[in-house]
Amino acid sequence: MGKNDFLTPKEIANRIKAKGLQKLRSYCQICQKQCRDLNEFKCHCMSESHQRQMQIFGGNPIHRIVVGYSEKFEQNFVDLMKRSHRFSRVAATVVYNEFINDRHHVHMNSTQWATLTEFVEHLGRTGKCEVDQTENGCFITYIDRDSEGYIPQNA
Numbered sequence: 001m002g003k004n005d006f007l008t009p010k011e012i013a014n015r016i017k018a019k020g021l022q023k024l025r026s027y028c029q030i031c032q033k034q035c036r037d038l039n040e041f042k043c044h045c046m047s048e049s050h051q052r053q054m055q056i057f058g059g060n061p062i063h064r065i066v067v068g069y070s071e072k073f074e075q076n077f078v079d080l081m082k083r084s085h086r087f088s089r090v091a092a093t094v095v096y097n098e099f100i101n102d103r104h105h106v107h108m109n110s111t112q113w114a115t116l117t118e119f120v121e122h123l124g125r126t127g128k129c130e131v132d133q134t135e136n137g138c139f140i141t142y143i144d145r146d147s148e149g150y151i152p153q154n155a
Contacts, residue, residue, distance in 0.1 A: 026038060026040070026041035027107050027109065028041070028044060028045070028050065029069060029106070029107055029109070029110035030050075030053045030054065030057055030065075031044070031049065031050055031053050032104070033050075066110070066111065066112055067112070069106050069110045069111050070111040070112045070113070072106050073105075073106040073108065073110075073111045073119075074119075074122075074123075074128075076099070076105065076106065077095070077096075077099055077119075077123075078123070078128055078129075078142070080095060080098060080099050081095060081129065081140070081142040082142055082144075084098065085142060086142055086144060087142075087144070088141070089132070089139050089140070089141045090139065090140060090141075091136075091137055091138070091139055091140075092116055092117075092120045092137065092138040092139065092140050093116065093137060093138075095140065096116055116138070117138055120138045120140055123140065124140075127143060128142075128143060129141060129142055129143060130143055
């Protein structure tokens, strides 16, 4: 705090920035820390708390960590589809934008998929969603396995 318990303009600006979602420059999934620029990310990576987290996760193979984040990302994405777009065909980017509105979501850069298209194709291959690729982008439809009349594709 500044003089006489008043906030300085810089402190006010920093609190406003920290309050909501920011434009994502860099994100450390292990520490769940969002950085506004590369310098802040570099400083975070050299910090003691980040080094401790890396030692904790260092005991686990990196493959297992990525698989865990991938499963969590997929499950949360499919749950969002089930709740919000259960019976509709919707653009994958629309669902993804709704998904990333949650401040504490798992970021795609910590999963095994490099792009949204790759992830959507995975959902199509595993039978969780029906995928339509058009010149306007990927469209997905949630496959409701709970409803009557669902016939698996492999049957």
